[in-house]
Structures are given as C-alpha cells and as structure tokens.
C-alpha cells in the first residue's frame with residue numbers, strides 16, 4: 080500500500096544501529112526494527128510526535144518539515 084502525502088520520520092540506514100529505543104518510545108507502535116534497522120511499519124499510526132527523533136542516540140531519525148519552536152527552552 081502506498082502512503083502518500085503523509086509526513087513520516089526519515090530513518091537513516093547508515094546511522095541506525097538497530098538499538099530499538101525508538102520502537103520502545105513510540106506511543107502508537109508505528110516502528111519496528113527489521114534486520115537491524117528501524118522501519119516505520121505502521122505509517123498511518125504515526126502522529127508525528129517526534130519522540131523517536133528525540134530519543135535516538137545516533138540522530139538517525141529526522142522528522143522533515145517539523146517546525147520546532149523552542150524559544151523557551
């Protein structure tokens with residue numbers, strides 16, 4: 080099934096170590112580690128919360144087009 084015009088986390092095959100942290104943290108079980116690499120296996124469930132991007136120790140996950148306002152951080 081093609082999923083179009085849906086913003087999804089982009090996972091770098093080169094940076095991902097398959098640690099599984101993103102799978103654990105994802106609140107909607109959108110991610111799985113398959114053959115050592117995280118994959119968005121349930122893209123329709125992803126609500127773009129960015130938890131996976133935040134927790135990834137190797138910065139392998141990027142959420143494109145996300146606008147981050149952290150002026151109070």
Ligand code: SF4
Pocket residue numbers: 090094095096097098099100101102112116117134135136137138139140
């Ligand atoms: S947290 Fe990062 S390195 Fe770990 S499985 Fe997910 S994408 Fe890969």
Ligand code: SF4
Pocket residue numbers: 088104105106107108109110119124125126127128129130131132
């Ligand atoms: S952005 Fe949130 S809902 Fe989407 S895959 Fe990452 S942790 Fe899961």
